[in-house]
Amino acid sequence: MVHRPMDLQILHPLRKPPMNRTNPCQKNGGCTNLCLLNMEGGRTCACPKSFVLSEEDNSTCIANCTSSQFECASTYLCIPRWWRCDGQDDCGDGSDEPADCPVFSCTPGEFQCNNSACVRPRQICDGADDCGDGSDEVKCAEHTCLSTQFKCEGQNICIPLAWKCDGHPHCANGTDELDCEMTCSPKQFRCDSGQCIPNVWVCDNDNDCMEDGADERANCTDRQCPDDYQKCPDTGRCIPLSWVCDGDEDCADNLSTGKRKSKF
Numbered sequence: 245m246v247h248r249p250m251d252l253q254i255l256h257p258l259r260k261p262p263m264n265r266t267n268p269c270q271k272n273g274g275c276t277n278l279c280l281l282n283m284e285g286g287r288t289c290a291c292p293k294s295f296v297l298s299e300e301d302n303s304t305c306i307a308n309c310t311s312s313q314f315e316c317a318s319t320y321l322c323i324p325r326w327w328r329c330d331g332q333d334d335c336g337d338g339s340d341e342p343a344d345c346p347v348f349s350c351t352p353g354e355f356q357c358n359n360s361a362c363v364r365p366r367q368i369c370d371g372a373d374d375c376g377d378g379s380d381e382v383k384c385a386e387h388t389c390l391s392t393q394f395k396c397e398g399q400n401i402c403i404p405l406a407w408k409c410d411g412h413p414h415c416a417n418g419t420d421e422l423d424c425e426m427t428c429s430p431k432q433f434r435c436d437s438g439q440c441i442p443n444v445w446v447c448d449n450d451n452d453c454m455e456d457g458a459d460e461r462a463n464c465t466d467r468q469c470p471d472d473y474q475k476c477p478d479t480g481r482c483i484p485l486s487w488v489c490d491g492d493e494d495c496a497d498n499l500s501t502g503k504r505k506s507k508f
Contacts, residue, residue, distance in 0.1 A: 294322035310388040371401035411439025
Protein backbone atom coordinates (compact mmCIF):
# COMPACT_ATOMS: atom_id res chain seq x y z
CA MET A 245 0.00 0.00 0.00
CA VAL A 246 1.52 3.32 -1.05
CA HIS A 247 0.38 6.44 0.84
CA ARG A 248 0.79 9.68 -1.05
CA PRO A 249 2.28 12.61 0.92
CA MET A 250 -0.34 15.20 1.79
CA ASP A 251 2.12 17.89 2.91
CA LEU A 252 5.69 18.91 2.13
CA GLN A 253 7.99 21.08 4.22
CA ILE A 254 10.81 22.71 2.28
CA LEU A 255 13.87 23.91 4.21
CA HIS A 256 16.87 26.00 3.17
CA PRO A 257 20.03 23.83 3.10
CA LEU A 258 21.48 25.79 6.03
CA ARG A 259 18.43 24.96 8.14
CA LYS A 260 18.53 21.26 7.46
CA PRO A 261 19.67 19.24 10.47
CA PRO A 262 23.02 17.54 9.91
CA MET A 263 22.82 13.85 9.13
CA ASN A 264 26.18 12.36 10.03
CA ARG A 265 24.90 8.84 10.33
CA THR A 266 22.67 6.33 8.58
CA ASN A 267 19.29 7.54 7.38
CA PRO A 268 16.93 7.00 10.37
CA CYS A 269 14.25 5.77 7.98
CA GLN A 270 16.43 3.13 6.37
CA LYS A 271 14.47 -0.13 6.34
CA ASN A 272 11.47 2.02 7.32
CA GLY A 273 13.06 2.88 10.66
CA GLY A 274 11.30 0.03 12.41
CA CYS A 275 7.91 1.62 11.75
CA THR A 276 5.08 -0.65 10.69
CA ASN A 277 3.69 1.98 8.32
CA LEU A 278 5.07 5.48 7.77
CA CYS A 279 8.54 6.68 8.71
CA LEU A 280 9.04 10.45 8.70
CA LEU A 281 12.27 12.39 9.24
CA ASN A 282 12.06 15.01 11.97
CA MET A 283 13.90 18.26 12.68
CA GLU A 284 16.06 16.64 15.33
CA GLY A 285 17.73 14.41 12.78
CA GLY A 286 15.78 11.36 13.87
CA ARG A 287 12.60 9.72 12.73
CA THR A 288 8.95 9.67 13.75
CA CYS A 289 6.55 6.84 12.99
CA ALA A 290 3.10 7.79 11.73
CA CYS A 291 -0.11 6.03 10.80
CA PRO A 292 -2.75 6.51 8.10
CA LYS A 293 -6.30 7.68 8.78
CA SER A 294 -8.30 5.54 11.23
CA PHE A 295 -5.13 4.04 12.72
CA VAL A 296 -3.28 5.21 15.84
CA LEU A 297 0.29 4.78 16.97
CA SER A 298 0.85 2.32 19.80
CA GLU A 299 1.87 4.03 23.05
CA GLU A 300 3.96 0.99 23.96
CA ASP A 301 6.53 1.14 21.17
CA ASN A 302 5.58 4.28 19.17
CA SER A 303 6.19 2.20 16.06
CA THR A 304 3.17 -0.03 15.56
CA CYS A 305 -0.07 1.18 13.99
CA ILE A 306 -3.24 -0.06 15.67
CA ALA A 307 -6.61 -0.03 13.91
CA ASN A 308 -9.14 2.46 15.22
CA CYS A 309 -12.02 1.60 12.88
CA THR A 310 -15.53 2.49 13.99
CA SER A 311 -18.24 -0.10 14.57
CA SER A 312 -19.61 0.72 11.12
CA GLN A 313 -16.33 0.01 9.35
CA PHE A 314 -14.51 -3.09 8.14
CA GLU A 315 -10.78 -3.44 8.81
CA CYS A 316 -8.82 -4.57 5.79
CA ALA A 317 -6.36 -7.38 6.40
CA SER A 318 -3.07 -5.87 5.27
CA THR A 319 -3.54 -2.43 3.70
CA TYR A 320 -4.17 -0.30 6.80
CA LEU A 321 -7.61 0.76 5.66
CA CYS A 322 -10.98 1.06 7.37
CA ILE A 323 -13.82 0.96 4.85
CA PRO A 324 -17.61 1.27 5.38
CA ARG A 325 -18.99 -2.14 6.25
CA TRP A 326 -21.50 -1.93 3.38
CA TRP A 327 -18.55 -1.87 0.97
CA ARG A 328 -17.76 -5.43 1.98
CA CYS A 329 -18.99 -7.95 -0.57
CA ASP A 330 -19.99 -5.27 -3.09
CA GLY A 331 -18.02 -6.86 -5.90
CA GLN A 332 -15.20 -4.30 -5.75
CA ASP A 333 -11.80 -4.75 -4.14
CA ASP A 334 -11.95 -1.64 -1.94
CA CYS A 335 -9.25 -2.89 0.44
CA GLY A 336 -6.73 -3.54 -2.29
CA ASP A 337 -5.85 -6.93 -0.83
CA GLY A 338 -9.18 -8.64 -1.55
CA SER A 339 -9.98 -9.14 2.14
CA ASP A 340 -13.34 -7.36 1.72
CA GLU A 341 -14.36 -9.75 -1.06
CA PRO A 342 -14.06 -13.30 0.37
CA ALA A 343 -15.20 -16.28 -1.65
CA ASP A 344 -18.40 -16.75 0.36
CA CYS A 345 -19.84 -13.29 -0.47
CA PRO A 346 -23.47 -13.37 -1.61
CA VAL A 347 -24.40 -11.97 -5.03
CA PHE A 348 -24.39 -8.16 -4.91
CA SER A 349 -27.21 -6.62 -6.91
CA CYS A 350 -27.10 -3.02 -5.70
CA THR A 351 -25.10 -0.04 -6.92
CA PRO A 352 -21.64 0.19 -5.28
CA GLY A 353 -21.96 2.45 -2.25
CA GLU A 354 -25.45 1.25 -1.37
CA PHE A 355 -26.38 -1.06 1.49
CA GLN A 356 -27.78 -4.41 0.38
CA CYS A 357 -30.54 -5.72 2.63
CA ASN A 358 -30.90 -9.39 3.47
CA ASN A 359 -33.79 -9.56 1.00
CA SER A 360 -31.53 -8.00 -1.69
CA ALA A 361 -33.32 -4.64 -1.57
CA CYS A 362 -31.05 -1.60 -1.79
CA VAL A 363 -31.02 1.45 0.51
CA ARG A 364 -28.76 4.45 1.03
CA PRO A 365 -26.23 4.35 3.89
CA ARG A 366 -28.04 7.27 5.55
CA GLN A 367 -31.10 5.01 5.89
CA ILE A 368 -29.26 2.54 8.10
CA CYS A 369 -30.54 2.80 11.68
CA ASP A 370 -32.79 5.77 10.93
CA GLY A 371 -35.68 4.26 12.84
CA ALA A 372 -37.58 3.18 9.73
CA ASP A 373 -37.68 -0.26 8.14
CA ASP A 374 -36.46 0.87 4.73
CA CYS A 375 -35.41 -2.64 3.71
CA GLY A 376 -38.77 -4.19 4.42
CA ASP A 377 -37.17 -7.04 6.34
CA GLY A 378 -35.66 -4.95 9.15
CA SER A 379 -32.07 -5.75 8.20
CA ASP A 380 -31.19 -2.04 8.04
CA GLU A 381 -32.24 -1.63 11.68
CA VAL A 382 -30.09 -4.35 13.25
CA LYS A 383 -27.48 -3.74 15.99
CA CYS A 384 -28.18 -0.01 15.96
CA ALA A 385 -26.81 0.40 19.49
CA GLU A 386 -23.39 -0.47 18.06
CA HIS A 387 -23.84 1.42 14.79
CA THR A 388 -21.79 4.58 14.23
CA CYS A 389 -23.78 7.20 12.34
CA LEU A 390 -22.37 9.00 9.32
CA SER A 391 -20.42 12.22 9.87
CA THR A 392 -23.44 14.07 8.48
CA GLN A 393 -25.75 12.54 11.09
CA PHE A 394 -26.51 12.80 14.82
CA LYS A 395 -27.29 9.77 16.96
CA CYS A 396 -30.23 10.06 19.34
CA GLU A 397 -29.15 8.87 22.78
CA GLY A 398 -31.20 6.00 24.14
CA GLN A 399 -33.06 5.52 20.84
CA ASN A 400 -30.02 4.54 18.76
CA ILE A 401 -31.35 6.13 15.60
CA CYS A 402 -29.50 8.46 13.23
CA ILE A 403 -30.99 11.78 12.13
CA PRO A 404 -29.56 14.45 9.79
CA LEU A 405 -27.01 16.62 11.58
CA ALA A 406 -28.85 19.69 10.28
CA TRP A 407 -31.74 18.73 12.55
CA LYS A 408 -29.64 19.13 15.69
CA CYS A 409 -30.37 22.36 17.56
CA ASP A 410 -32.91 23.55 14.98
CA GLY A 411 -35.48 24.34 17.66
CA HIS A 412 -37.60 21.25 16.96
CA PRO A 413 -37.00 17.97 18.82
CA HIS A 414 -36.62 15.07 16.39
CA CYS A 415 -35.34 12.53 18.92
CA ALA A 416 -38.14 11.18 21.11
CA ASN A 417 -36.21 12.16 24.25
CA GLY A 418 -35.19 15.56 22.86
CA THR A 419 -31.44 14.86 23.02
CA ASP A 420 -30.94 16.64 19.69
CA GLU A 421 -31.98 19.89 21.37
CA LEU A 422 -29.73 19.66 24.43
CA ASP A 423 -26.65 21.84 25.06
CA CYS A 424 -27.45 24.04 22.07
CA GLU A 425 -25.66 27.36 21.83
CA MET A 426 -27.25 28.94 18.79
CA THR A 427 -26.32 32.45 17.70
CA CYS A 428 -29.16 34.41 16.15
CA SER A 429 -28.54 37.15 13.59
CA PRO A 430 -29.34 40.82 14.40
CA LYS A 431 -32.59 40.46 12.43
CA GLN A 432 -33.69 37.46 14.48
CA PHE A 433 -35.28 36.93 17.88
CA ARG A 434 -33.94 34.24 20.19
CA CYS A 435 -36.59 32.12 21.90
CA ASP A 436 -35.97 30.80 25.40
CA SER A 437 -35.38 27.38 23.84
CA GLY A 438 -32.60 28.80 21.64
CA GLN A 439 -34.68 28.77 18.46
CA CYS A 440 -34.14 31.75 16.14
CA ILE A 441 -37.11 33.40 14.41
CA PRO A 442 -37.41 36.65 12.37
CA ASN A 443 -37.86 39.74 14.52
CA VAL A 444 -41.04 40.62 12.61
CA TRP A 445 -42.68 37.44 13.92
CA VAL A 446 -42.52 38.72 17.50
CA CYS A 447 -45.86 39.91 18.92
CA ASP A 448 -47.85 38.97 15.81
CA ASN A 449 -50.44 36.91 17.69
CA ASP A 450 -48.89 33.68 16.45
CA ASN A 451 -46.81 31.42 18.69
CA ASP A 452 -43.66 30.93 16.60
CA CYS A 453 -41.48 29.90 19.57
CA MET A 454 -43.18 26.54 19.61
CA GLU A 455 -41.82 25.30 22.93
CA ASP A 456 -42.04 28.37 25.15
CA GLY A 457 -44.14 31.09 23.44
CA ALA A 458 -41.43 33.62 24.25
CA ASP A 459 -42.35 35.70 21.17
CA GLU A 460 -45.87 36.39 22.45
CA ARG A 461 -45.38 37.88 25.90
CA ALA A 462 -48.20 39.61 27.78
CA ASN A 463 -46.37 42.95 27.57
CA CYS A 464 -46.14 43.07 23.75
CA THR A 465 -47.96 46.40 23.52
CA ASP A 466 -45.35 47.99 25.81
CA ARG A 467 -42.33 47.14 23.62
CA GLN A 468 -40.29 49.76 21.81
CA CYS A 469 -39.56 49.42 18.07
CA PRO A 470 -36.35 50.52 16.32
CA ASP A 471 -36.32 53.88 14.50
CA ASP A 472 -36.83 52.32 11.05
CA TYR A 473 -39.83 50.26 12.23
CA GLN A 474 -43.45 51.08 13.01
CA LYS A 475 -45.32 49.60 15.95
CA CYS A 476 -48.71 47.99 15.38
CA PRO A 477 -51.00 49.52 18.04
CA ASP A 478 -53.13 46.45 18.77
CA THR A 479 -50.43 43.76 18.91
CA GLY A 480 -47.14 45.57 19.53
CA ARG A 481 -45.63 43.99 16.44
CA CYS A 482 -42.76 45.95 14.89
CA ILE A 483 -42.86 46.11 11.10
CA PRO A 484 -40.36 47.78 8.73
CA LEU A 485 -41.38 51.24 7.47
CA SER A 486 -41.22 49.83 3.94
CA TRP A 487 -44.26 47.70 4.81
CA VAL A 488 -46.41 50.76 5.59
CA CYS A 489 -49.01 51.43 2.87
CA ASP A 490 -47.80 48.54 0.72
CA GLY A 491 -51.26 47.01 0.30
CA ASP A 492 -50.70 44.21 2.84
CA GLU A 493 -52.39 44.35 6.26
CA ASP A 494 -49.33 43.41 8.29
CA CYS A 495 -50.81 44.79 11.49
CA ALA A 496 -54.07 42.86 11.01
CA ASP A 497 -55.17 40.20 13.50
CA ASN A 498 -53.67 36.93 12.30
CA LEU A 499 -56.77 34.95 13.26
CA SER A 500 -59.09 36.99 11.03
CA THR A 501 -56.98 37.78 7.96
CA GLY A 502 -53.92 35.55 8.14
CA LYS A 503 -50.35 36.76 7.75
CA ARG A 504 -47.66 36.13 5.22
CA LYS A 505 -44.80 34.42 6.99
CA SER A 506 -42.56 34.78 3.96
CA LYS A 507 -42.55 38.55 4.20
CA PHE A 508 -39.43 39.48 6.15
